[in-house]
Each structure stands twice: as C-alpha cells, then as structure tokens.
Amino acid sequence: MTNSTAQSLDPLAGLNAQQAAAVQAVNGPVLVLAGPGSGKTRVLTRRIAYLIDQAGVAPWNLLAVTFTNKAAREMRERVERIFEDKFGAPRPGEPPRLGGLSIGTFHSICARVLRVETDAIGFQRNWVIYDSADQLALLRSVLAEMGLDEKRHSPSAMQSYISRQKNELLTPEFADTTTYMNEVSARVYARYQEALHVNNAMDFDDLLMRTVMLLRENEGVLRKYQLKWQYLLVDEFQDTNIAQYELIGKLVGPPEGRRNLFCVGDEDQSIFRFRGADYRNVRLFRDTFPDARVILLEQNYRSTQAILDVANAVISNNRNRTPKALRTDNGQGIAVSVYEAYNESEEAAYVCDEIERHLRGRKFGPGDFAIMYRTNAQSRALEEAFVRRQIKYKLIGATRFYERREIKDALAFLRLVNNPPDRVALDRIINVPPRGIGTKSYADLKQWAAEIDVSEYTALQILLYGADQVAQARGAPLPPAARAHSFNQGKVAKFNHFTRMTEGWMDDLYARRFGSVAELLDRILDDTGYVADLNDGSAEAEDRIENLKELRGVAARYTAGLTDSRPETTILSLFLEEVSLVSDSDQIDEEGGAVTLLTLHTAKGLEYSIVFLVGMEEGILPHARSIDSGDIEDMAEERRLAYVGITRAKRQLYLVHATRRSLWGSSTTQSPSRFFDEIPDDLLTGMVDRRGRQQESMRRATAWESGDDEATWDRSTRGAPRNAYTWEQKPKAGSGRSTTWSPAGASGSASGSASGGAYGGAKGGAESSRSSAARQTQPSAQAAGGKKAQFKRMDSVQHAKFGTGTVVESKTTRDDEEVTVAFPGVGIKKLLVSMAGLKKL
DNA sequence: GCTACATGGATTTTT
DNA sequence: TCCATGTAGC
Numbered sequence: 001m002t003n004s005t006a007q008s009l010d011p012l013a014g015l016n017a018q019q020a021a022a023v024q025a026v027n028g029p030v031l032v033l034a035g036p037g038s039g040k041t042r043v044l045t046r047r048i049a050y051l052i053d054q055a056g057v058a059p060w061n062l063l064a065v066t067f068t069n070k071a072a073r074e075m076r077e078r079v080e081r082i083f084e085d086k087f088g089a090p091r092p093g094e095p096p097r098l099g100g101l102s103i104g105t106f107h108s109i110c111a112r113v114l115r116v117e118t119d120a121i122g123f124q125r126n127w128v129i130y131d132s133a134d135q136l137a138l139l140r141s142v143l144a145e146m147g148l149d150e151k152r153h154s155p156s157a158m159q160s161y162i163s164r165q166k167n168e169l170l171t172p173e174f175a176d177t178t179t180y181m182n183e184v185s186a187r188v189y190a191r192y193q194e195a196l197h198v199n200n201a202m203d204f205d206d207l208l209m210r211t212v213m214l215l216r217e218n219e220g221v222l223r224k225y226q227l228k229w230q231y232l233l234v235d236e237f238q239d240t241n242i243a244q245y246e247l248i249g250k251l252v253g254p255p256e257g258r259r260n261l262f263c264v265g266d267e268d269q270s271i272f273r274f275r276g277a278d279y280r281n282v283r284l285f286r287d288t289f290p291d292a293r294v295i296l297l298e299q300n301y302r303s304t305q306a307i308l309d310v311a312n313a314v315i316s317n318n319r320n321r322t323p324k325a326l327r328t329d330n331g332q333g334i335a336v337s338v339y340e341a342y343n344e345s346e347e348a349a350y351v352c353d354e355i356e357r358h359l360r361g362r363k364f365g366p367g368d369f370a371i372m373y374r375t376n377a378q379s380r381a382l383e384e385a386f387v388r389r390q391i392k393y394k395l396i397g398a399t400r401f402y403e404r405r406e407i408k409d410a411l412a413f414l415r416l417v418n419n420p421p422d423r424v425a426l427d428r429i430i431n432v433p434p435r436g437i438g439t440k441s442y443a444d445l446k447q448w449a450a451e452i453d454v455s456e457y458t459a460l461q462i463l464l465y466g467a468d469q470v471a472q473a474r475g476a477p478l479p480p481a482a483r484a485h486s487f488n489q490g491k492v493a494k495f496n497h498f499t500r501m502t503e504g505w506m507d508d509l510y511a512r513r514f515g516s517v518a519e520l521l522d523r524i525l526d527d528t529g530y531v532a533d534l535n536d537g538s539a540e541a542e543d544r545i546e547n548l549k550e551l552r553g554v555a556a557r558y559t560a561g562l563t564d565s566r567p568e569t570t571i572l573s574l575f576l577e578e579v580s581l582v583s584d585s586d587q588i589d590e591e592g593g594a595v596t597l598l599t600l601h602t603a604k605g606l607e608y609s610i611v612f613l614v615g616m617e618e619g620i621l622p623h624a625r626s627i628d629s630g631d632i633e634d635m636a637e638e639r640r641l642a643y644v645g646i647t648r649a650k651r652q653l654y655l656v657h658a659t660r661r662s663l664w665g666s667s668t669t670q671s672p673s674r675f676f677d678e679i680p681d682d683l684l685t686g687m688v689d690r691r692g693r694q695q696e697s698m699r700r701a702t703a704w705e706s707g708d709d710e711a712t713w714d715r716s717t718r719g720a721p722r723n724a725y726t727w728e729q730k731p732k733a734g735s736g737r738s739t740t741w742s743p744a745g746a747s748g749s750a751s752g753s754a755s756g757g758a759y760g761g762a763k764g765g766a767e768s769s770r771s772s773a774a775r776q777t778q779p780s781a782q783a784a785g786g787k788k789a790q791f792k793r794m795d796s797v798q799h800a801k802f803g804t805g806t807v808v809e810s811k812t813t814r815d816d817e818e819v820t821v822a823f824p825g826v827g828i829k830k831l832l833v834s835m836a837g838l839k840k841l
Numbered sequence: 842g843c844t845a846c847a848t849g850g851a852t853t854t855t856t
Numbered sequence: 857t858c859c860a861t862g863t864a865g866c
Contacts, residue, residue, distance in 0.1 A: 068856080107856050132855090204856060274854060375853055397855090431842095438842045583856060601854045623853055641854080664852070665857050 011050040011082070015042070022295045023047045025262075026055050029292035031237075031285055032264040035326050036311070036647035037302025037607065040264050041071075044235060045078040047262065051231055052098070053086070060100025063229040063251070065109060067236040068585045071605060072103045102229065106244050107204060108581050110211040113225065114202070115577075120218055121210055126419045126573040127200045129580035133403065134424045135159055135203050141423075142191045153184060161185040162192060166205035167241045167276030169212055198455070200421045208243040215250040226253055230260055236605075237265030237285070241276035245284065255288055267322060268315050269644050271601060273637050300326050302607050304333025306683065307646065307653050313679045315643040318636045326647075334652050335685040338676070341658040343667070344378070344615075348385035350656065351612050355391060355595060358610065366392050368609035370596040372645045374621040377663065378614065379597050390822055392594040396602050402579055406534065406544040407551055411579065413524045414517070417505050418572045420457040433533035436494045444487065445495065452482045460499040463492055501527050509572070517555035517575045539792055554579065600641045603648050611649035613642070616657040617670040642675050655684075791819050796841040804841065 012020045019039055022032050023046045034040035048064060051057040066072040076098070083097050084090075090097060102109065111129065118125050130138065139155045139162075161182065165175045172190035177183040196202060202210065215222045232252055234240070240248070252261045263285060270279035286292060300308055308326040316323070341347035351371060358364045371382055379395055386393040401407060409432055415425040431437045449459035462470045467482040487495070505524060514520045525531050525548065535541050558575040585602050596608065600621075615621060622638035646653060657672045676684075791797065795807040797819075805821040819838065 105856065207856090272855075275856075377852070400855095434843070436842070440842085581856070585855095599854065625853060637854095662857090 011046040011054065015039075015046065016299060018295055018297050018299070019043050019046075022262075022297070023050050025293050025295070026051070027260065029259050029285070029289040030262045031282070031289075031292050031294045032262070032297060033282075033294065033322065033324075034264055034266055034297040035300060035324055036266065036269065036644070037300040037328075038297035039301055040235070040297060041075070041078075041605075043297070044233060044264060045075055045082065047233065048075075048079050048101075049082040052101075053083075057231055058100070059098045060102075061228070061230040062101055062233070063109070063231070064101075064103040064233040065106055065235065065248075066103065067105065067239065067605065068583050069105055069108065069581065070583070070586045070588065071235065072105060072108070076101070076103050105581070106240075106247065107207050110207040110247070111577055111581065113211050114207065114214070117214060117221060120221060121214055123197070123202075124200045124419075124421075126570060127202060128415055128419050128422055128425075128573070128576055129207070130196070130199075130201050130203045130424065131402070131580060132159065132204070133408070134201070137424050137427065138195055138199070138201075139188070139192055141427075142188060142195050146188065146191060148184070148188070153181075153188070157181075158185055158188050158192075162189045163205050164276065165189060166203075166209045167243055169209055169243050169246060171209075171213070198421065199423050200419050201424070205243075208241075208247065212243055212246050212250065215247070222250060225251055230258065232261045234261070234263045235265075236269075237263040238267050238270040238279040238282055239265075239272045239277040240281050241278060243276075245278075245281050249288070259289065261289075268318070268324070268640055269604065271604065271637060271641050271644055273633065296324070298324055298327065300328040301330070302650050303328060303647060304330050304651060306333045306335050307649050309683050310336045310653065310679055311643055311646045313683065314639060314646065314675050317678050318639055319632075320636075336653045336655060336679075336683060337686040338684045339654060339656045339686055340672070341656060343658050343660040344381040344662065345385065347614055347656055347658045348382045351382065351614065351654075352385050352389045352391060354612070354654065355610075356389065364609055365593060366595050367593045369612070370598065370603065370606070370608035370610075370648065371612045371614060372598060372600050372603050372648065373613075373615050374600060374623055374641070375615075376599060378620070382597055382614070386595065386597075387820075394588075394594040394596050396585070396588055396596060396598040401547065401550070402582060404544070404547055406530075406548055409530070410521060410525070410548060410551055411576065413528070414521065414572065415576060416457070416502060417509060417520070417524075418570070418576055420506075421455040423456055426456050430498065433528060433530055435498060437491075437498065441487070441491050441494070448481075448485055452479050454478070454482070460495055461503075463487070464496045464499045464503070515559060517558040517572055518552045520572070521552055521555050542792060551579075600645045604644055607648050607650055609650045610652045610654075611645065612654045612656060613645045614656045615661075616642075616655050616673040616675065617661065618673055619670065620661075621673055621675070639675065642673075791838070791840065797821055798839040798841055 011023055015023065019042070022030065022043045032040065032043065034043070044064065048062060051062065052059055064072075064075060066075060079101070080098060087097070104112070114121060114123075114127075118127065136155050136159060139158050140150065143150055143153060143155060143158070161176075162185070165172075165186075170176065172186060172193055175182075175186040175189055177186045196206065215225070229251055232248060234248060248261065248263075252259060263282075265279075265282055267279045267282055270277060273279075286294070303311075305328055308328055312326055315321070339347075339350055341350050355366075355369055358369070359366065373379065373382075376397060383393070383395060402411070409429055412425040412428040415422050416429065419425075427442075430442055445459055446456055449456045452459070452462075454462070458470065458474075462478070462482055463485070465473075467478050471478045471482075504527070505520065508514060508523070509520060514523070531545060531548065534544055555575060558571045585605075588596065588598075588602075588606065600613075613621075619627065621642060622635055626634035626638045655676070657676075658670055660667050661670050662668070791807050796804060797807060798804055799821070807819055807821050821838070
C-alpha cells in the first residue's frame with residue numbers, strides 16, 4: 001500500500017481538539033458528555049477505527065452498544081468504509097477485516113449471548129422472544145389460571161409492573177410487595193415467569209435480566225465474555241437502565257481492573273425514563289470511576305445559533321443537570337417560527353403550506369422536512385393533509401409492521417414450527433383461518449393437556465400418534481390419562497388435520513427440504529389457505545397480502561437449508577429473532593425523498609434541515625400524564641423531549657400549537673405549551689405579543705365557527721372538508737353512526753373532524769351533498785356487486801366532471817365502494833362508485 | 842362453530 | 857373515533 005492511501009485513514013482528520021482527545025483516550029474509563037449535533041457518531045466510529053488500526057486492538061475484542069439496530073448498522077458501515085478507504089475494497093477470499101467486531105443494541109447483544117448459553121440458563125434451543133402483545137396474551141392466561149379478574153387486575157398494569165421489576169433486576173422472590181396491588185402483581189409475576197419458561201420464551205426485559213443473572217451466577221461464563229470483549233463502547237449512555245448499567249459493569253470487570261470503557265451520552269437527551277432509563281447513571285459512572293476522563297463536546301455542527309438559543313432557553317429550566325452552553329459557528333440563521341393554528345387540521349394545513357412554499361423555492365426536497373409530535377395519534381390529521389396535497393410522506397411507527405394481524409399470524413405459524421411449546425403462538429393460529437376448532441374444543445384440549453402435564457402441542461401429537469408413540473419419542477412415560485380423552489371422532493379429526501399439517505412442515509424443515517424461510521412460509525400460507533381466506537378483493541386485503549410479500553422478502557434472506565452451522569440454533573430462529581428485535585427507527589432511510597412524520601422519541605439521534613414541532617400544547621407537550629403526576633422528574637423529561645425535538649433542526653424550526661384539538665372524539669380547547677413561556681420573545685417570530693396573539697386567535701376561531709372567514713375557510717376546506725365545519729354544530733348523535741342529521745351532508749364519520757368520511761373536497765359542497773343524499777336514499781344501489789372492489793390503488797380512472805385521475809385508495813363499504821381519487825389540477829375526491837360513474841382506463 | 846352486531850373502555854413515549 | 861370483548865341468532 002502506498003503512503004498516500006495510508007494517510008487517507010487519519011482517524012483524527014477534521015476533528016476538533018475535544019473530539020480528537022476522545023478518539024485517542026485508549027486506556028481507562030472515558031465519559032464523553034456530548035451535546036446534540038456535536039459529532040459523537042463520528043467520534044465513536046473514528047475511535048473504533050483508531051483502536052483497531054492504530055492501537056492494535058483485535059476487532060473481536062471490541063463491543064459497541066448502540067441504541068437502535070439502525071444505529072448499529074450505520075456504525076458498522078461507517079467503520080467499514082474507513083477501512084476501505086485505507087486498504088481498498090476487500091478482495092475475494094480475504095478474511096473479513098472487521099471479523100468478530102460486535103456492534104448492536106443491548107437487546108440484540110444479550111439475545112446472542114443467551115442463544116449461545118441456552119443450556120446454562122435452562123432453556124431449550126430455539127427459544128423465542130415475546131413482544132408486548134404476546135406478553136399480554138400470556139399474562140391474560142396466567143391471570144385466568146389464577147382466577148384473577150382482568151377488570152380488577154389490569155393486564156397492562158401487571159405488564160408494566162413486571163417490566164419495572166425486571167429493569168431493576170428484581171426476580172419474583174425479590175419483587176416489590178409494598179402495597180396490596182404489588183403483592184398480587186408479584187405473585188402474577190412469578191407465575192408469568194414460569195409460564196414463559198414452559199413456553200420456552202423470553203420477553204424483551206428478560207433478555208437483559210437473564211443475561212445479567214447469568215453473568216452474576218456463572219463465573220466461567222462471565223470470564224469468557226470479559227475476555228472476549230476487552231474494549232466497550234456505549235452510546236446514548238443517559239438512556240441506560242439499572243440492568244444495562246450492571247451488564248456493562250459486569251463485562252468491564254471490577255473498577256480496579258482493566259476498565260476500557262467508553263461511554264457517550266447527554267443527560268439532557270434522556271427521554272426513556274418510562275422504560276427504566278435513568279440519566280443518573282452518568283453520575284453513577286463518575287462515582288464508580290472517580291479517575292475517569294471526562295470530555296465535553298459542546299461545539300455544535302448541526303444547527304444555527306437561532307435554534308440553539310431556543311434549545312438552551314428551554315433546557316436551562318431543568319435542575320440537576322450539568323450546565324452546558326451550545327454554540328455553533330454555523331451563523332445566526334433564521335429565527336424560530338411560532339404558529340398558532342385553530343385546530344389540528346388547520347395545523348396540518350399550515351405545515352403543508354410551509355412545506356409547499358419551501359419546495360417551490362427549490363432549495364429543499366421533501367426529504368429535508370420532518371414533523372415531530374408527542375403522541376402517535378397526532379399523525380392522523382397530518383397524514384390526511386399530506387394525502388390531500390399529494391406531498392410524499394413517510395410515517396414512522398404508528399402501526400408497526402410486525403404488529404399487523406397478518407404478519408403476527410404468519411409469524412405465529414413459524415414460531416410454532418420453530419418452538420412447539422409456544423402456547424401463545426398456538427392459541428393464535430389453531431383456528432386461523434377457521435378450521436372448525438372453536439373455543440370450546442380448544443379449551444377442552446387445554447384442560448386435558450394440563451391434566452396430563454404436557455404442552456398443548458404435545459397433546460395434539462398424542463391425539464395424532466397415540467400416547468405410546470409420543471411417550472417413546474420424548475423418552476419419558478405419560479400419565480395414564482394420556483390414553484383417555486373425551487373428544488368425539490369429529491373433533492379428533494379436526495385436531496388431527498391441523499397437527500398433520502404442522503408435523504409435515506416440521507418434518508420437511510428438519511429434512512432440509514426448504515431452501516429458505518421464505519419457502520417454508522409459502523408452504524404454510526398455501527397449506528392453510530391463509531391468503532385465499534384473506535383475499536376478499538378489498539383494498540385492505542390487498543394491503544395485507546402486500547405485507548405478507550414484504551415479510552416473505554425478509555424471510556428469503558434466511559437460507560442455507562435452515563440449519564445453521566452452530567448447534568445452538570437454527571436459521572429459522574435467527575429469522576424470528578431478527579423480526580422480534582426490529583425497531584421503528586429501522587424504517588427510516590435518508591434516501592426516501594419524502595417528508596418524515598415521527599414521534600419525538602423516534603427522532604432521537606436524527607437530524608433534518610427543517611423541523612416542525614407540532615402540538616406544542618399543555619396536555620400534549622408536556623403530556624397530561626406528566627402534568628397530573630406532579631412529579632418534577634416527569635416534567636423535566638417532557639422538557640428534554642422538547643429539547644430533543646428542537647435540536648433535530650439544522651436550518652429552520654417551527655413550533656406549532658392549536659387552540660382546539662379533537663383528540664378522542666370530542667374537541668377541547670388547548671392552551672400553548674408552558675415551554676413557550678421559557679423562551680424569550682425576541683428569539684421567536686410569527687408571534688405578536690401574547691395578548692395580540694390571543695385576540696387574533698379568538699377572531700379566527702369565531703370566523704371559523706361562523707364559516708365566513710375566507711382565508712381560513714379556504715384552508716379548512718382543503719385541510720378538512722365540510723364536516724369539520726358541520727361537526728361543530730352537529731346535534732348530539734347517539735352512537736355517532738347516524739347519517740341523517742347533517743344539513744351539509746357529512747355522512748359516515750359523524751364527528752370525524754379530520755378523518756375523512758366526507759365525499760368531495762374543496763368547493764365540492766354540492767357534490768358532497770349529492771353523494772351522501774343519494775347514499776341515504778339508495779343505500780344499496782350496488783348491492784348486487786357485493787363486496788368486490790372494482791378499483792385499486794394506482795388505477796387510472798375517468799370521471800365525467802373531473803377528468804382523468806389516479807386512485808389513491810379504495811375502501812369497500814357494506815354495499816358500495818368508496819374510492820379516493822387524485823385528479824390533477826382538481827384535487828383529491830372521495831367518490832362512491834355507485835354514484836360517480838367512474839371508468840377504469 | 843361462525844358471523845354480525847352491540848357495548849363499553851381507552852390512549853404516552855419503545856427496545 | 858377506534859378497538860377488543862361479549863352476545864344473539866343462524
């Protein structure tokens with residue numbers, strides 16, 4: 001290699017003094033307190049490269065812990081790129097340069113350790129990870145078993161209690177029993193843990209707790225990992241919880257030992273307290289290692305000074321923090337804008353207006369914008385507006401892919417094949433699609449299984465193969481009752497049909513007849529008739545099928561005859577593990593070319609040129625829960641959340657709040673967030689003095705309600721069509737399902753201000769009343785057409801009045817089809833197929 | 842056993 | 857408004 005290429009890897013190139021110091025601090029504990037936008041990712045990647053290339057540390061001795069899988073992936077890629085720059089692309093046959101380098105989240109690292117140590121923790125191979133829905137399902141059955149009423153003992157309260165205990169490393173025998181409720185919860189916790197073990201499953205929190213327990217109790221295992229990982233790097237250290245802190249402590253060894261621990265964090269960005277994270281770990285670290293090197297990164301490379309000033313103003317109201325002054329050389333920039341909207345639809349309309357204005361200026365593309373909010377529910381009004389305006393957007397999080405019904409069903413089949421004791425999986429799919437095994441039969445099966453002390457799946461096997469054969473296969477005798485069951489022949493036939501099918505999959509799996517997990521999935525969907533059952537021709541079914549295809553795409557990457565070279569696991573279980581540990585932020589890609597909609601929590605670690613922080617209202621941000629609790633720490637965390645949002649912006653920041661908001665059904669008046677009061681007026685623009693602002697707001701609100709404000713009305717009709725208006729004066733409509741009350745003809749969604757349901761959009765009043773009047777008088781014009789959808793997304797259609805357009809969405813209603821069509825130059829229209837006379841092109 | 846409908850309850854944030 | 861759960865009728 002030549003000198004010049006060697007020099008291209010100068011891990012210190014372009015770093016400031018503090019960053020360079022952090023990269024080079026090789027020995028002893030280091031704590032980097034990094035403000036937002038201070039280049040900490042850069043420091044971490046450079047440091048990894050530096051340790052490997054300059055300090056001679058073997059890659060397999062390094063462990064870097066990140067907050068998300070996405071961050072892990074990116075960090076690995078960046079380090080790889082550094083080495084490619086220096087040594088060129090890896091040649092075929094060459095051993096991997098970064099072989100054995102471990103980068104991952106706490107959860108994924110722990111899963112890997114536990115996978116290897118399956119025997120040591122007393123689990124069977126191919127154990128699975130339960131997500132929170134699975135946890136709830138299991139908790140419900142535990143509660144039922146214990147004869148506890150769900151109404152009095154809410155499963156989700158139990159769930160959060162258990163999670164709290166686990167995050168604090170409290171096993172059931174040490175769990176908190178200080179109140180009656182906690183005492184009950186502790187007993188549920190104990191039973192729940194047993195149930196998990198019987199199912200050969202762990203929940204998220206178990207991954208951490210069991211790993212720590214293992215390292216605590218097993219000296220040999222502890223030594224092994226201490227020897228393996230001699231250099232530890234931890235990102236987002238302020239968001240570690242007790243379990244994670246102890247895990248790091250165990251791996252790094254006693255304070256007087258090796259101590260090659262490098263932690264990066266920012267107390268001001270700690271936003272996961274509800275998950276047990278405790279930013280005081282930062283101080284704990286300093287107490288544990290009094291001689292630790294502490295490096296401050298205060299220089300900000302991301303934002304303008306105008307944005308940082310606002311961030312400083314807000315965060316300085318938190319006590320118990322190390323004061324920091326964010327500064328930048330990026331210049332003052334544009335002042336932060338404040339906008340007071342009338343309600344959430346007008347808020348969305350404003351955001352769209354501004355985005356469109358910027359897009360016209362051609363300096364920014366859609367991918368430069370992000371809209372951040374406190375709660376996922378807030379995304380709905382925004383989405384509506386984006387669809388109407390035909391602005392490309394990407395929604396992160398709301399309905400998580402792996403929580404969709406069809407995906408969970410498909411995964412449940414795979415999970416059962418992988419791990420037959422998984423009762424939660426079996427519960428889910430024993431009768432999906434319907435195969436004549438009703439609640440009663442299945443309950444009987446469960447009871448019988450409990451009596452003979454075997455898993456439900458084993459009971460099924462006994463029905464199919466007979467008790468003797470099953471006993472022989474397990475190498476253990478079964479109780480006499482295993483020979484006697486009370487199912488009639490018809491039921492046994494139904495059970496056997498199911499079992500024969502699943503046994504077939506397992507046989508073929510272990511005979512390596514599938515080339516990939518995708519092939520197994522194909523076979524399952526085929527044998528069960530799942531897709532056929534799903535496909536009723538509706539657009540929704542089509543979406544679900546699309547989702548299954550997407551899942552198949554992921555599964556296709558898991559090949560090699562499904563059996564890994566490692567004995568402790570199979571490719572199938574690695575696949576299941578991957579899908580259990582994906583996070584929302586994994587969906588984020590920079591290339592998208594679309595406006596990003598996301599919660600403040602998912603926004604952590606990201607940056608965008610222009611950021612809109614919407615719903616800056618009391619009760620939203622700060623959230624009502626945190627206001628009501630009266631806990632000063634809760635409020636401090638809300639403030640940090642605001643701070644995180646503010647500091648995501650590179651060039652321009654908008655703070656938006658609304659006067660009214662309909663959050664769940666009814667509309668309430670909202671007052672601006674207290675965080676506005678913490679920002680000096682001269683740092684904000686777009687806001688007259690407070691009194692003037694309120695008068696303006698009143699004027700607009702009155703105008704809105706009487707419907708005579710042209711400007712507002714115009715925007716409102718685009719943002720949320722007529723029913724946003726009529727909804728204000730609608731009579732109390734019992735269940736909200738009435739379609740006859742509204743003179744303006746908003747039908748269907750009676751109180752839905754923003755959530756559609758009205759037919760026709762801007763200037764479409766006439767159109768809309770006609771449609772809905774027609775709908776009332778001719779309810780089943782198209783009844784003969786049944787449920788079949790005639791149109792689907794992306795279809796080109798012709799309309800007599802609006803011309804040619806493209807179908808955005810199609811929904812089948814009971815007796816008709818409702819199509820949303822984008823007509824260029826006209827706008828988005830919702831049309832009833834029975835009325836509109838649409839022609840497919 | 843299945844489907845359609847009614848009712849009641851609930852919503853913070855996520856690995 | 858939305859969802860999960862419960863119930864009546866087939």
